[in-house]
Amino acid sequence: LIDGGVDIIMVETVFDTLNAKAALFAIDAFFTKHDISYPVMISGTITDLSGRTLSGQTTTAFWHSLRHANPLSIGLNCALGAEQLLPYIHELSTIADTYTSAHPNAGLPNELGEYDQSPQAMVSYLRPFLEQDLLNIIGGCCGTTPAHIAAITNLASEFTPRQPPRVARACRLSGLEDLTIHPDHLFINVGERTNVTGSKKFLRLIKNKEYAQTLAIALEQIEHGAQMIDINMDEGLLDSTEEMVHFLNLIAMEPAIARVPIMIDSSKWEVIEAGLKCLQGKGIVNSISLKEGEAEFIQHAKLIKRYGAATIVMAFDEQGQADTAQRKIEICQRAYNILVNQVDFAPEDIIFDPNIFAIATGIEAHNQYAVDYFEAISGIKANLPHAMVSGGVSNVSFSFRGNNALREAIHSAFLYEAVKRGMDMGIVNAAQLTIYEDMPADIKQKVEDVLFNHHPNATEALLEVAHNIQSSTKESTIDLSW
Numbered sequence: 001l002i003d004g005g006v007d008i009i010m011v012e013t014v015f016d017t018l019n020a021k022a023a024l025f026a027i028d029a030f031f032t033k034h035d036i037s038y039p040v041m042i043s044g045t046i047t048d049l050s051g052r053t054l055s056g057q058t059t060t061a062f063w064h065s066l067r068h069a070n071p072l073s074i075g076l077n078c079a080l081g082a083e084q085l086l087p088y089i090h091e092l093s094t095i096a097d098t099y100t101s102a103h104p105n106a107g108l109p110n111e112l113g114e115y116d117q118s119p120q121a122m123v124s125y126l127r128p129f130l131e132q133d134l135l136n137i138i139g140g141c142c143g144t145t146p147a148h149i150a151a152i153t154n155l156a157s158e159f160t161p162r163q164p165p166r167v168a169r170a171c172r173l174s175g176l177e178d179l180t181i182h183p184d185h186l187f188i189n190v191g192e193r194t195n196v197t198g199s200k201k202f203l204r205l206i207k208n209k210e211y212a213q214t215l216a217i218a219l220e221q222i223e224h225g226a227q228m229i230d231i232n233m234d235e236g237l238l239d240s241t242e243e244m245v246h247f248l249n250l251i252a253m254e255p256a257i258a259r260v261p262i263m264i265d266s267s268k269w270e271v272i273e274a275g276l277k278c279l280q281g282k283g284i285v286n287s288i289s290l291k292e293g294e295a296e297f298i299q300h301a302k303l304i305k306r307y308g309a310a311t312i313v314m315a316f317d318e319q320g321q322a323d324t325a326q327r328k329i330e331i332c333q334r335a336y337n338i339l340v341n342q343v344d345f346a347p348e349d350i351i352f353d354p355n356i357f358a359i360a361t362g363i364e365a366h367n368q369y370a371v372d373y374f375e376a377i378s379g380i381k382a383n384l385p386h387a388m389v390s391g392g393v394s395n396v397s398f399s400f401r402g403n404n405a406l407r408e409a410i411h412s413a414f415l416y417e418a419v420k421r422g423m424d425m426g427i428v429n430a431a432q433l434t435i436y437e438d439m440p441a442d443i444k445q446k447v448e449d450v451l452f453n454h455h456p457n458a459t460e461a462l463l464e465v466a467h468n469i470q471s472s473t474k475e476s477t478i479d480l481s482w
């Protein structure tokens, strides 16, 4: 197309956003390789009055999935006439901080598959788009003729183009639906159970290829309040890449699961990249770090940007995992500067994980780990604008394995303290979060003594009352037998 002399590249009639993401990835790679740049237009297709693309996304989710391509315009074309398209263009116009376009059909087809809406009729349906200031670019798709275009041109000449809105900075994710994390958002629960290293049951089901049951685990977390799910297939005896791809493709066919954004969890870049190629929505990479130095960190960050995902950055550098508050904050600051200044990575798409380590392990130095994490949250939130903080909450209670009620109490008190300091999201067992307010005061005090390392006997004192703690674990509401 470029050799032939086009001025603009348009990725259009998008009914599968993953396909569009692949096109946009290729276009960006091509521009970079040849050191050229052309404006890119994107136009999706809402297939029917459900207001969704054929691959199931809402208009807003569609925009969140493609926004990273920084297009000249985002719009809708085909499938519907102007009349039916109006509400979806309205939605796009309010959320898209770029130009908008509409190329409707000349009405809906008749029984013979022909379009018989006249230019005058089409223009009467298009007039509200312009009166409401929804568009920058306007044209026609199926059934439109030069006479329709002439009438549209006439109409458009009466109006001035839309001014794109200023849209507040926020992490804007998507599955089939959007998940927008506004600055005043509530804590975001990320489901931890679809993890072969975090759940014996999930590992067994994956090994035995009992995929229907693995999907039930994913769904159960969402029903218990997970707004995202973390997926991890890192186990020595599995082909992690193959399992990640297989599971993500299965999820994509289950709308009740695919509705939420996906967090791809692996310590291997190949697995993460294979996973990114399966997501039509905007998900989160879990994780990258400075462990192998700056060059690799930058290379991965650039690719994440091109695939259109947010990312978790671990407080890990060439020297190892940070365990003191000071090192956690220093590493996050260094990573932030590289991402924002060198990679041009959106700061609202950076989620720091300053390492939640197990406390009460019997090693004295570990008793300070929760306090260091809490201090790191405050430091990150104070110094790194728009970046968020996450962590694997269940890690903190590893040394109390076997006593789930006690672990839940610790998680709940830990989250209460962490969220107070600005923790934005956490990988948790969504079915197993005790409400902090419901905890008896004496238990609360003893848990806090452990978390804050108030005195050397705090762990023993907590264990003495552990048998009084009630578990809040919710029973599964899902029939696992389908």
Ligand code: THG
Binding pocket: 192, 193, 195, 197, 198, 199, 200, 201, 230, 232, 265, 286, 287, 312, 353, 355, 356, 391, 392, 393, 394, 395, 401, 427
């Ligand atoms: N940071 C980031 N990602 C992470 C972690 C983190 N991913 C993995 C992990 N840590 C978070 N996920 C879990 C999942 C399960 C458990 C802990 C953390 C867990 N599982 C029970 C156990 O091991 O005792 C499961 C028992 C069972 O059912 O088999 O505690 O920190 N970025």
